[in-house]
Amino acid sequence: MAMPYVSKLAFAQSPDRPFMPIPALVNGSDGPVSLKMQTGLWSFDGKIKTPTWGLSQDYMGPVVRTRRGAELALHYENTLAEAVSIHGHGLHVTGELDGGPQRAIRPGTSWSPILPIVQEAATLWYHSHTHKRTGPHVYNGLAGMIVIDDDNSDSLPLPRRYGIDDLPFIVQDKDFNQDGTLLYNKVGLGRFYAEHMTVNGIIQPRVEVPKGLVRLRLLNGSNGRFFNFTFTDTRVFHVIAGDGGFLEEPVEVTTLFVAPGERYELLVDFSDGLPATLRSVQAERGEGTSPAFNPIQGEQTICTFEVNPRIAPDLDVRVPPRLNDIAWLDPKEAHITRHFTMATINRKMVINGRMMDMARIDHRVQKGAVEIWDLDGDVHNFHAHGCSFQVLSINGKTPPAHMKCWKDTVITDAKASFIVRFDHTASDAFPYMFHCHLLEHEDMGMMGQFTVEA
Numbered sequence: 001m002a003m004p005y006v007s008k009l010a011f012a013q014s015p016d017r018p019f020m021p022i023p024a025l026v027n028g029s030d031g032p033v034s035l036k037m038q039t040g041l042w043s044f045d046g047k048i049k050t051p052t053w054g055l056s057q058d059y060m061g062p063v064v065r066t067r068r069g070a071e072l073a074l075h076y077e078n079t080l081a082e083a084v085s086i087h088g089h090g091l092h093v094t095g096e097l098d099g100g101p102q103r104a105i106r107p108g109t110s111w112s113p114i115l116p117i118v119q120e121a122a123t124l125w126y127h128s129h130t131h132k133r134t135g136p137h138v139y140n141g142l143a144g145m146i147v148i149d150d151d152n153s154d155s156l157p158l159p160r161r162y163g164i165d166d167l168p169f170i171v172q173d174k175d176f177n178q179d180g181t182l183l184y185n186k187v188g189l190g191r192f193y194a195e196h197m198t199v200n201g202i203i204q205p206r207v208e209v210p211k212g213l214v215r216l217r218l219l220n221g222s223n224g225r226f227f228n229f230t231f232t233d234t235r236v237f238h239v240i241a242g243d244g245g246f247l248e249e250p251v252e253v254t255t256l257f258v259a260p261g262e263r264y265e266l267l268v269d270f271s272d273g274l275p276a277t278l279r280s281v282q283a284e285r286g287e288g289t290s291p292a293f294n295p296i297q298g299e300q301t302i303c304t305f306e307v308n309p310r311i312a313p314d315l316d317v318r319v320p321p322r323l324n325d326i327a328w329l330d331p332k333e334a335h336i337t338r339h340f341t342m343a344t345i346n347r348k349m350v351i352n353g354r355m356m357d358m359a360r361i362d363h364r365v366q367k368g369a370v371e372i373w374d375l376d377g378d379v380h381n382f383h384a385h386g387c388s389f390q391v392l393s394i395n396g397k398t399p400p401a402h403m404k405c406w407k408d409t410v411i412t413d414a415k416a417s418f419i420v421r422f423d424h425t426a427s428d429a430f431p432y433m434f435h436c437h438l439l440e441h442e443d444m445g446m447m448g449q450f451t452v453e454a
């Protein structure tokens with residue numbers, strides 16, 4: 001069968017790219033955070049207006065800042081024409097507060113969870129987790145970042161001036177119809193790749209930075225695209241944190257493979273004053289981060305960093321030698337190993353042969369017990385709710401150094417294994433999800449449910 005011809009909008013390439021916008025910052029300590037799901041108009045290229053969705057803004061939502069020990073009050077209000085579930089990705093909260101598919105917010109209604117923040121400093125995110133609609137919802141803009149601070153993050157000599165040298169950095173790919181509307185066209189078995197790379201909602205933006213050290217809070221907020229980031233001048237940068245918190249020590253890299261849903265915090269040194277272009281390039285095999293078939297669809301320019309001498313660098317920041325103490329879980333203490341096989345059977349996306357069924361609980365986990373979860377199958381990207389875990393292996397090998405931190409999302413690359421302990425409960429009425437975080441696979445049923453019982 002011939003593929004339907006889709007006429008895509010092309011954008012004029014101009015050296016005067018728009019600057020990367022900095023999302024509004026809302027501090028949870030100032031009172032309940034209002035997140036109104038609404039329609040909007042947003043320009044991804046600085047010119048053409050595109051109908052989008054956002055949370056209290058035209059496209060995506062504000063960065064919500066909170067602190068370990070705080071209670072974060074959110075007020076989600078749905079002014080859209082369809083039901084939406086909103087999940088706090090990476091949050092250690094009960095199933096009741098997790099925002100999974102069962103917690104649908106109908107049009108014209110709201111949900112006001114109060115989230116006890118008990119976990120360490122990390123960069124998380126919130127996004128639509130609506131039954132069978134997560135892909136189009138996130139693509140339209142129902143996503144935003146959460147930043148958790150704690151005493152340790154306060155004490156480290158890291159860049160912390162929001163929007164100046166501490167930058168939220170949400171990378172997504174987008175396509176457009178000729179009329180400027182967003183084009184959401186899945187190919188093959190639900191794979192979605194678009195041509196235009198955006199950061200914080202702008203196609204290939206210019207990013208102004210001080211002549212010094214800059215911290216990027218990198219989120220791959222794409223539906224299905226993997227990135228293998230590198231600078232064209234192959235400059236070294238440091239990974240300081242992963243999904244659920246800081247690494248113990250910074251890890252020096254020149255490339256970084258990032259799957260959808262993953263976060264990494266990076267330190268990039270611009271003290272040479274030179275501009276730098278960030279690209280995504282083909283991944284090489286053999287480092288535990290490169291999948292059996294290469295999911296990087298071509299080489300992409302992401303953005304250009306330009307040093308602005310009028311932005312004063314913070315002279316007190318540096319790459320600290322030590323970042324965190326991680327309590328490593330011991331595989332000898334694991335009392336159960338669960339197996340998850342992610343596969344396509346008869347054009348159905350399944351885990352252990354089964355598609356998502358909201359009426360079925362797939363696993364019952366005991367609160368406080370250490371478990372090993374073994375993943376295998378094709379190249380997918382596994383996420384579990386209600387926890388952070390520690391990756392034991394990827395494709396039989398020790399995970400790369402930058403994954404030696406708390407994580408909640410991991411590429412399976414044929415095989416992966418992690419160790420985990422669930423410290424919060426999830427009931428039959430509001431279970432946690434485990435699923436492929438390629439959003440189209442999730443929407444097609446590559447997901448299951450588990451309870452955590454005291």
Ligand SMILES: [Cu+2]
Pocket residue numbers: 379380381436437438441442446
């Ligand atoms: Cu998948």
